[in-house]
Amino acid sequence: MSIQYIYPEFEVIRNENRCIACRVCERQCANEVHSYNEDKKVMISDESKCVNCQRCVSLCPTRALKIVKSDCTLRENANWQNDTIKEIYKQAGSGAVLLSSMGNPKSFPVYWDKILINASQVTNPPIDPLREPMETKVFLGKKPDVIQRDENGNIKCEMPPQIELSMPVMFSAMSYGSISYNAHASLARAATELGILYNTGEGGLHEDFYVYGPNTIVQVASGRFGVHEDYLSAGAAIEIKMGQGAKPGIGGHLPGAKIVGDVSKTRMIPEGSDAISPAPHHDIYSIEDLRQLVFSLKEATEYKKPVIVKVAAVHNIAAIASGIARSGADIIAIDGFRGGTGAAPTRIRDNVGIPIELALAAVDQRLRDEGIRNNVSLVVGGSIRSASDVIKAIALGADACYIATAALLALGCHLCRTCQSGKCNWGIATQRPDLVKRLNPDIGSERLVNLMNAWRHEIKELMGGMGINSIEALRGNRLMLRGVGLNEKELEILGISHAGE
């Protein structure tokens, strides 16, 4: 015990003057931190179980609770930091790979925060979005390079299949299994109301959600869970998941404990069996192999659905994207190294992949240089945190953004980063019925709609300030961006000038 002991990371501070012993904290904590001492008539807490999800803090009716970081610390050491040492202790005890959830929390540079947006002054007047029309609609899919005419000289209007979005943001892939039924219901309903798309992730599509098909992207991942003809036909687009920003190069693992009831049925695997997605697609070892899967899926859906290929942002992303653009895919989705996950090995999450800003700029430039930019639309994700991140991504060359962590925050997630425990107190990353019902989709979908509407207003304000009245006119318009505190190489890759230039 003693050699294994690690002092709890958080402390539960209870203001005894305010606590009325209503026991709401006790009932709401799936980690069983709080309990009531009948003899002393006081609430007590076992902070060793606390994950700082803030559920008790949020529901305490008298604001009697707060969670603080423990100040019990090991001796300071810039090299051997507290977390590093504690991870060693854990691994020395368990012999196991460390697991983590949600996005990379380490202090790598956030390039969004080193890029500034332009505004019009004097010579090119800004536009007021409250008075003048402002277009945020985008279409994703392959665009024709030239105008073609038939034998009578009429323009051929047939387009490859497109996705229409009311604004350049979509909810990215989170599987049913990794998140709850009510979380999926919230995303599906919000996407439908907003005129955007959500993504099933790799866990199949629950039969209740087929009605939201026109606003659904159905995913085909290496485990092929829940994939069948009706599933492919149900969505507005099909996404082949080659990789994920949080864990490039490895597959997924949903523990058998979460494969219960409808999750098992939807994934088409037995209850209690681990859902293991292999690291590679076992039938894809080249762009030619990828092309076969792209066209298999197109064939299965009569060439009516655009096919997205999602990859993690890694070192050779520009070359990889160039290959994908030639594979027949309609859309490339790139997931940066800060993207979230329901569970990933800590070392991989924190050390593999590259920032989405650099990947996006490199890919957009490469596709332009090769004259194949119109072959595909570009969707980027991996920690898009705000409307200004969206604007910067579009100006760097993206057609649209994927958000997931921001969407989960709207649903109540407090980023405690313990999704892998399956005991999400906010009813999101759990399959326990008593916890799942804590997320009422009436509330969840409303909050997602609010968030997206707020972003849409901000996007319009930012565009108006630049004197631009359509998202299409902003895409790839890197003159609208300037870097601050970036070196020559970073500016070169981002394709932007330094502020003041």
Added chain:
Amino acid sequence: MKRVYVNEEWCLGCHLCEYNCAFANSGLKDMADALKGKNIFPRIHVEGDEKISYAVSCRHCEDPLCIKSCIAGAISKVDGIVTVDRSKCVGCMTCILVCPYGALALGEEGTMQKCELCAKNSCGEPACVTGCPNKAIVFEDRG
């Protein structure tokens, strides 16, 4: 008229409604002052177990049995809200026996109390509704 309705699908059994009710009817401004160290006598009660739970309060029936049964004439309907005049209540508990919803209970002083939709306190909207974290309790006009 607008009534309090409960959707058990979203009730978490957190019992916050009971504490918000007791506080709303305490007349005090601070919840800790009102409820700390006291037994509470809310007018809404959470029934059920860990799997399913729901909050029970007065349905404000069209034809309330409690009014008919009251031997002291203490219960009446004011603007559709079934109301107790606690100065008349003799604490015989006949209304508790006849209420098909189990919505009535004795208050701290031994006289009857029941949900009066926060019409007589300063909340405006029923406190159980505004305080419910999952919209399991709603205040709606369903005809």
